[in-house]
Amino acid sequence: MWRNLLQPLLQSVLPNYCAICKDQSDNLxxxxxxxxxxxxLSQRCHSCALPLPATSIRNPLCGACLKKRPHFDRTIVACNYVPPIDHLVLALKFAHHLGLARAFATELRNQISSLPQNTPQDTLPDLICPIPLGRQRLIARGFNQSLEIAKPLGADLGVPVHYDILLRTRDTLQQSSLHPDARHKNVRNAFTIPPAMSHLIHNKHIAIVDDxxxxxxxxxxxxxxxxRFGAKKVSNFVFARTIWV
Structure with a gap:
């Protein structure tokens, strides 16, 4: 109750600024x-969320996904990973601006909520799990940015978040530092699911959250x-998508 009473007062006293353009704003x-x-509702590949030309309405998949379908079924993103969005992501991950995770979740929720919910592929998931960090990176960073995005997103959507379903079996190199050909080897067999958790995902729609x-x-x-552990459908909820591969 006190938080609800104090928030308008603080907003009237302390200036708020947009994290992107730095103009004064009531919102981040x-x-x-x-x-x-x-x-x-920008035109994107339904599977991997790469931007598609407007003429691709009849074929919702990009050429790469038509040639070889990924294991995930759908990807929903809030924006493209371009300047100045990239600076926001870096500020969250490396400058500990954790308030940005709430903003990322809000933008993702807006995209998810704008989709029609009358088809099986667009229904909300049964549960959300963030991409886990390796132990050493989690210790060094102090938090998992994907989990920080997933918690408010799950609360907004009314979907439970489970951080302990998908686990890393080993520390891996930073994917962004590797050639695309080396990335598959880097993460091969890097994840597992505790047997005691398998009943939570069997025949369920699972959403993976990443930045x-x-x-x-x-x-x-x-x-x-x-x-492999029985999930019926896997969707990706990702804040930003690079527009090149």
């Missing part, structure tokens, strides 16, 4: 930047494990 991302960087999707290799490996 102002309305103009939301319009400029988070367009609703950035580049080639999709990490998400694909995670989806492969979830499907």
């Amino acid at each position: 991302i102002c309305q103009q930047c939301q319009h400029d960087f988070f367009p609703k 950035v999707m580049t080639t999709g290799t990490t998400l694909n490996e995670a989806a492969k494990v979830l499907k």
Whole structure:
């Protein structure tokens, strides 16, 4: 109750600024930047969320996904990983600006909520699990940015978040530092699911949350494990998508 009473007072006394354009704003991302960087229902590949030309309405998959379908079934993203969005992601991961995780979750929720919920592929998941960090990286960073995004997103969508279903079996190299050909080897067999948790995903729709999707290799490996343990469908909820692979 006190929080609800104090928040308007604090907003009137302390200036708030948009994290992108730095103009004064009541929200962490102002309305103009939301319009400029988070367009609703943009035409993307249903599987991997790469941007598609407007003429691809009849074929919702990109050429790569038509040639070889990933283990995941759907990817929903809030925006493209381009400047200045990339600076926001780096600020969350390496400058400990944890308040940005709430903003990322809000933008993801807006995209998910704008989808029609009358088809099987667009229904909400049964549960959400974040991409886990390796032990050494978690110790060094102090938090898992994917979990920080997943918690408010799950609360907004009314979907439970389980951080202990998908586990790392080993520490891996930073994917962004590797050539695309080396990324598959880097994350191969890097995830597992505790047998005691398998009943939670059997025949269920599982959503994986991550901050950035580049080639999709990490998400694909995670989806492969979830499907192996009986998941019926796997969706990716990702804040930012690179527009090159």
